[in-house]
Amino acid sequence: MERFRWHAALWSGILGFLVPTYFGYTxxxxxxxxxxxxxxxxxxxxxxxxxxxxxxxxxxxxxxIGWVLAATCIFVxxxxxxxxxxxxxxxxxxxxxxxxxxxxxxxxxxxxGLVSYVTAMWISFVPLAMDYLKEPQSSIAxxxxxxxxxxxLAVVGAEKKDFTNTFVPWGCIGLNVVMWYLCL
Numbered sequence: 001m002e003r004f005r006w007h008a009a010l011w012s013g014i015l016g017f018l019v020p021t022y023f024g025y026t027x028x029x030x031x032x033x034x035x036x037x038x039x040x041x042x043x044x045x046x047x048x049x050x051x052x053x054x055x056x057x058x059x060x061x062x063x064x065i066g067w068v069l070a071a072t073c074i075f076v077x078x079x080x081x082x083x084x085x086x087x088x089x090x091x092x093x094x095x096x097x098x099x100x101x102x103x104x105x106x107x108x109x110x111x112x113g114l115v116s117y118v119t120a121m122w123i124s125f126v127p128l129a130m131d132y133l134k135e136p137q138s139s140i141a142x143x144x145x146x147x148x149x150x151x152x153l154a155v156v157g158a159e160k161k162d163f164t165n166t167f168v169p170w171g172c173i174g175l176n177v178v179m180w181y182l183c184l
Contacts, residue, residue: 004156005156005157005158005159006060006157007157008153008154008156008157009060009062009063009153009154009156009157009158009159010060010062010157011150011153011157012062012063012066012150012151012153012154012157012169013061013062013063013064013065013066013150014062014066015066015146015147015149015150015153016062016063016064016065016066016067016070016147016150016154017065017066017067017069017070018066018070019070019143019146019147019150020067020070020071020073020074020143020147021069021070021073021074023070023074023077023140023143024070024073024074024075024076024077024078025073025077026077027074027077027078027081027083028076028077028078028080028081030081031081031082032081033081033082033083033084034074034078034081034083035078035083035084035085035086035127035128036075036078036079036083036084036085037085037086037087037088037091038086038090038091038124038127038128039071039074039075039078040075040085041091041094041095041124042071042074042075042124042125043068043071043072043074043075044095044098045094045098045117045120045121045124046064046067046068046070046071047068048098048101048102048117048120049064049067049117049121049168050064050065050067050068052101052105052110052113052114052117052168053168055105055110056110056114056164056165057164058159058164058165059159060157060158060159062154062157063150063151063153063154063169064168066150086127088127090123090124090126090127091124091127093120093123094120094121094123094124095120097116097117097119097120097123098116098117098120100116100120101113101114101116101117101120104116110164111163111164111167114163114164114167114168115167117168118167118168118171118172121171121172121175122171122175125175125179128179129178129179129182132179132182132183133182136182136183136184137183138183138184140183141180141183141184144176144177144179144180144183145176145180147172147176148173148176148177148180151169151170151172151173151176152169152173154166154168154169155169155170155173
């Protein structure tokens with residue numbers, strides 16, 4: 001059983017890297033304009049998520065490692081695809097929630113910090129969700145579906161099935177279900 005959990009956690013990271021990285025590649029190749037500020041915020045959130053996971057004792061943060069690498073690739077792909085950079089209220093609120101997450105984690109422990117982190121993550125995707133509401137992107141629904149699978153693998157592969165080891169993947173599952181639905 002331990003070996004199965006290890007493989008699930010590892011595949012979570014592999015999928016968490018490959019799927020969004022391929023998306024970043026398609027952004028670059030097809031010169032699909034994206035908001036660089038939003039993807040920069042996603043990268044910052046993914047780095048924060050990795051730091052929180054490691055600091056909280058997660059010995060298998062493969063999903064978070066995959067996301068950091070993938071968010072870097074998407075950010076670079078968006079940067080070189082003639083994208084725009086619009087810093088708005090959503091990005092500002094998301095940054096503030098990241099700061100709150102760090103403060104809560106440092107003062108009250110991991111649970112309040114993780115809740116704040118997941119809240120910031122949901123907020124950071126509002127601009128993309130609004131874009132999907134205006135113009136659904138059914139051709140990329142697969143991105144969100146495979147990310148859901150990656151998150152489920154992270155839950156299955158978690159060393160402990162407690163709040164601090166599974167809250168972020170469950171929060172991401174919810175977010176990705178919403179994004180997948182908006183793509184259709």
